[in-house]
Amino acid sequence: MNYAIVLRALMARPQLHASWLSTLSLLEYVGARKISRTFRLPTAAVISHFAEEARHARFFKERAERLDPGSRPLLAGRARLYFERLDAGVARLLLSHGVKEPQAAYVLVTRVIEERATDLYTDYNRLLKEMHHPFTLDGVLAEEGRHLQLMEELTLAWGLETCLQEARQEEVRHFEPFFALLERLATGAAEASLAEAPLPGSR
Ligand SMILES: [Fe+2]
Ligand SMILES: [Fe+2]
Numbered sequence: 001m002n003y004a005i006v007l008r009a010l011m012a013r014p015q016l017h018a019s020w021l022s023t024l025s026l027l028e029y030v031g032a033r034k035i036s037r038t039f040r041l042p043t044a045a046v047i048s049h050f051a052e053e054a055r056h057a058r059f060f061k062e063r064a065e066r067l068d069p070g071s072r073p074l075l076a077g078r079a080r081l082y083f084e085r086l087d088a089g090v091a092r093l094l095l096s097h098g099v100k101e102p103q104a105a106y107v108l109v110t111r112v113i114e115e116r117a118t119d120l121y122t123d124y125n126r127l128l129k130e131m132h133h134p135f136t137l138d139g140v141l142a143e144e145g146r147h148l149q150l151m152e153e154l155t156l157a158w159g160l161e162t163c164l165q166e167a168r169q170e171e172v173r174h175f176e177p178f179f180a181l182l183e184r185l186a187t188g189a190a191e192a193s194l195a196e197a198p199l200p201g202s203r
Pocket of ligand 2: 114
């Protein structure tokens, strides 16, 4: 996916860029909460993953506040919905393959989210460097790379390779409309309040 046009538009104004950073912070925060809700007795590896996602949420929020102390995320409702619908969709597809364990759903959902994060952050990092921004995502990307590697190992260990392509398609189904709305906001084609209007079938 080509993110550059949208990212450049989001980065063009400091206030909008701050809102984008707040959006990433929210996504990381929701991701961290998802980990903490999934495991009642977490291993050290799970706690590290949780801590790193929470740290990413703080990293993005601190950068946002430096650009605009009052910054708020774009499409906060849709960002949460992305996780909810992806969770539900992957659980459904696993069930259709006869897999019922919640941890298998966690592995597959996290796998496709880590793929998305790595992809998006790589492009964003390139633009940050190109525009000589005072921060880069090198540290965040190194940790996302480790998360992705762990999820690749777990996908194999759980025998979930056969469901991976479908899970990726499910993720695309939820990410693309979210990113298309971001594009409309970034280019001034939509107002935030309009873009947050409820989706059909959403609560
Ligand atoms: Fe992260
Ligand atoms: Fe991650």
